Amino acid sequence: MAFSVLRVPFFLEPGYDESKPFIETNRERLIHKWGGKRGWEVQKQRHDLKGRGLEAGISHFNLDRLAANTMASHRLIQHIGKTYGLAVSEAIYDLLNQYYFVDGHSLNDKPRLAKVVAARMQELMPTEAPTKTELLDFLNGDEGREQIMHALHALNQLGIHSIPKFIIEGRTVVDGAARSDTFVEIFREIEARGVVQGTAIFNDVLGVSDEIVEKGSHLPPTSMAA
DSSP: OOOOOOOOOOOEEEEEETOOOOOOOOOHHHHHHHHHHHHHHHHHHHHHHHHHHHHTOOOOOOOOOOOOOHHHHHHHHHHHHHHHHHHHHHHHHHHOOOOIIOOOOOOOOHHHHHHHHHHHHHHHTTTTTHHHHHHHHTTTTTHHHHHHHHHHHHHHHHOOOOOEEEEEEEEEEEETTTTTTHHHHHHHHHHHHHHSOOOOOOHHHHHHHHHHHHHOSSSOOOHHHH
């Protein structure tokens, strides 16, 4: 099976100041969010994110990672996907997960973000990769903002107010709290059926072409080798 993963932007803290490299640590953010340390401890026990991270091979989450407005990083991921394909944007998304959740860097530290992403894209596509300067110019601009605001409005219309959420075939919504076997069951059903019955519902909103979606983001090994 091949997959096309389209990342839809979502803001955990939409009120964060875009002009600042970061606002606070994630530890501080969560303590504020849950009304103090006691409320935060209750939430930690309830969601067991550390335990679930270990199951997925993530040995460490940096609790003191720098929390910031994420408009620029959302714009960047969308731009890379539309320009270079979803396989490339997914590779950069994986990089930024390490960059933020493990290494603790701010997603609004634009010079650092441009440097790190440019280096990874040079590895992925040496003859086509944008330079650090080009990426920094993009991050300091405004391209893609309108599409992201449209996507946020669409999420609100769908009643999606928390993440993660997964919309499969444009019709099946799976909450992020679901375990892996839930997804395996859905994918096996599609595999047995032999055809995808729905389609992506955010590509038009985000300005991602049908051609880009059809090329996929995660391909079987034989397709990648070919």
